[in-house]
Amino acid sequence: MTASEGTTRATSGRHLASACDTPVAFHYAATRRLAAWWAETRADAELPLKNALEPLAIPDLLPFLWINEHDAANGCFVYRLVGEEIRGRYATPLKDRNLADIFPVATARRIQATMERVAFAPCAYHHLGAIYESCDRVGFGERLLLPLGPGAGPGTHVLGISIYDVGTCAPAKQPRADGGDRGGDIRRFYPLSAIENLAFPDGRQAPPRDPMAE
Numbered sequence: 001m002t003a004s005e006g007t008t009r010a011t012s013g014r015h016l017a018s019a020c021d022t023p024v025a026f027h028y029a030a031t032r033r034l035a036a037w038w039a040e041t042r043a044d045a046e047l048p049l050k051n052a053l054e055p056l057a058i059p060d061l062l063p064f065l066w067i068n069e070h071d072a073a074n075g076c077f078v079y080r081l082v083g084e085e086i087r088g089r090y091a092t093p094l095k096d097r098n099l100a101d102i103f104p105v106a107t108a109r110r111i112q113a114t115m116e117r118v119a120f121a122p123c124a125y126h127h128l129g130a131i132y133e134s135c136d137r138v139g140f141g142e143r144l145l146l147p148l149g150p151g152a153g154p155g156t157h158v159l160g161i162s163i164y165d166v167g168t169c170a171p172a173k174q175p176r177a178d179g180g181d182r183g184g185d186i187r188r189f190y191p192l193s194a195i196e197n198l199a200f201p202d203g204r205q206a207p208p209r210d211p212m213a214e
Contacts, residue, residue, distance in 0.1 A: 035199035129185030
C-alpha cells in the first residue's frame with residue numbers, strides 16, 4: 001500500500017494506525033513555531049497536556065488556534081477554544097459546539113475521521129493548499145493538527161492552527177464541487193517523531209523566529 005493510499009483509507013475513518021506519510025516542510029513560520037512549542041512542551045512525555053498551552057508563550061498565534069475535545073459520551077469532537085481569526089471564517093459561533101452542528105454531514109464525517117486518527121493513533125495531520133473549502137472565502141493556506149492528552153496513550157484533545165491568504169487560490173486549485181481536490185494539495189499524516197524535525201530543521205540550537213521579540 002502506498003502512502004497516499006494509506007492516507008485515503010485513514011481519513012475515511014478506517015485503519016487509524018495505518019502507515020504515515022513522508023513529511024513535507026512547513027510553509028508558514030507560524031505553523032513551524034506551533035510545532036516547536038508542541039515539541040518542547042511534550043518533552044519526554046508522549047503528548048503535551050491540554051492545559052499546558054500557555055498564552056504568553058505564543059501570543060501572536062492565538063488568533064489562529066483552536067482546540068477540540070473528544071466527548072466520550074457521544075463520540076464527537078467539541079470546540080473548546082476558538083481564536084478570533086478562526087471564528088471570523090464562519091457565520092456561526094463554534095465554541096462548545098460539535099462538528100455536526102457546524103458542517104454539512106459529509107464534511108463533518110471527514111473532519112471527525114481526521115481528528116480521530118490524530119487523537120487516537122496518535123499522530124499529526126498537515127494540509128497545505130486550498131483551505132476553508134466549505135466557506136466562500138477559499139484561499140491558499142496551511143493547517144496543522146496535533147494531539148494533546150494525559151501524557152501517555154491516546155489523546156483527548158486536538159490542537160490546530162489554520163493560516164491562510166484569502167482569495168489566493170487560482171481557479172485550477174479551487175476545490176471541486178464534490179469535495180475532492182483538483183490536484184496540488186498536500187494532505188498528510190505524520191508520526192509524532194517527525195514534528196520535532198519539522199519544527200527545528202536546523203537543530204534545536206536554531207529555534208523558529210519569534211516576531212513578537214523584535
